[in-house]
Amino acid sequence: MGIILGGNQYGKAENRIVRFVRDTPRHEIRDINVTTALRGPFEPAYLVGDQSNVLPTDTQKNTAYAYAKTEGVESIEAYGLALARHFVRDVEPVEGARIEIEQYDWDRVSVGGVEHDHTWVRKGQEVRTAAITVDATGEHVIGGFKDLVILKSTGSEFADFLVDEFTTLEPTHDRVMATSLVAEWRFGAVPADWNTAYDTIKQAMVEQFAIVQSLALQQTLWHMGKAAIEAVPELVEVRLKAPNKHHFLYDLERFGIENNGEVFHADDRPYGLIEATVTTDDAPPAGDAWLPSAGLA
Incomplete structure (x- = not known):
């Protein structure tokens, strides 16, 4: 050997x-x-x-x-x-x-x-990130951000999911949705202005998080990635990672107090981790663009 x-x-x-x-x-x-x-x-x-x-x-x-x-x-x-x-x-x-x-x-x-x-x-707010790779395969630029904590108090559902003998989760059509979003995107061409591109991508993602009536966090990520690519034509690939920051309705009925979706317990772990990649169908090869070093970006 x-x-x-x-x-x-x-x-x-x-x-x-x-x-x-x-x-x-x-x-x-x-x-x-x-x-x-x-x-x-x-x-x-x-x-x-x-x-x-x-x-x-x-x-x-x-x-x-x-x-x-x-x-x-x-x-x-x-x-x-x-x-x-x-x-x-x-x-x-x-x-x-x-x-x-x-x-x-x-x-x-x-x-x-x-x-x-x-x-x-x-x-x-968030930490902006960039990862640049220059090698024999070309020049690759990945922009992004991390630690963008975003929350909405309604407009999110989770129902009609697969159930087995260990399922205890109750379906809901009105829940808090929150995440600490990590987003990375790959450019296929140099945009006219890097800073404007960043602001446009972030705004497109945040808007989709707000306006989509979400049946699942997976669906929201798809709309966010799609909107970013539509907003900045130089984008060819978007990768999203969203830990689900759970908020559970706190039981106040035992104290004789009505809690109509107003007081929640924020639970940081364990959490669902939802990930998605959205690309154009003609995205050029990435080469070593995603091969990390320190993992900062």
């Missing part, structure tokens, strides 16, 4: 970079978490400790910070593409690069009803 080294990559994980733009009195902020991973003929490093082909992870870290200055972070997709292209094109013998990025947003503080030029408070 032979033993061989399988797939491998290496890099610097979770570089916390804060970039300010200070060209005018009104400053801008970009707060990101960047992971780099390089792929190529690095087997000697693993098998015999030969580092001659290895660009140190510390160098990768320094490059990520330098590019935050020289390239800027107008969008995490454009920044990640510039960084990945550098590693593949300029560093011998790198054959592929994976860049994963989280973006943390900030809102400006208002003073006397006027936005302050250089003070912010951390925004508490």
Whole structure:
């Protein structure tokens, strides 16, 4: 029986970079978490400790910070593409690069009803993500978000499901539906503006969550993915992961109090985990676009 080294990559994980733009009195902020991973003929490093082909992870870290200055972070997709292209094109013998990025947003503080030029408070909604892969198969950009907690108090049903001897769940035509949504999407072409595309995709998904009379969370995910692709033509694939954040009606009748769908117990586990992929039928091959490194995006 032979033993061989399988797939491998290496890099610097979770570089916390804060970039300010200070060209005018009104400053801008970009707060990101960047992971780099390089792929190529690095087997000697693993098998015999030969580092001659290895660009140190510390160098990768320094490059990520330098590019935050020289390239800027107008969008995490454009920044990640510039960084990945550098590693593949300029560093011998790198054959592929994976860049994963989280973006943390900030809102400006208002003073006397006027936005302050250089003070912010951390925004508490979703974390925007991007994963960029550049290798022999091409350039692949995956955008997305995670930790988008969204809830509606009605407009959700779950009935007519399969029943066996262990089924205790009662059917319902009026329930709370909530999830902490993870969405990732693959671009088949570069959109006119990365940030506008992100806002459009998120808005399309949130609107569908709100307006669809949901017979199942699965149905809602389908409508969300479909709406995103229809809203941004450059999209070719959307992947959605939705843990069902259950809300159970609390029994107040034992205290002689009526509870007409108004007081619930929020139960965080165990939870249903619903996943779906929505694609165009002519989506180009993904190559290694979905092969992760640190798993940030």
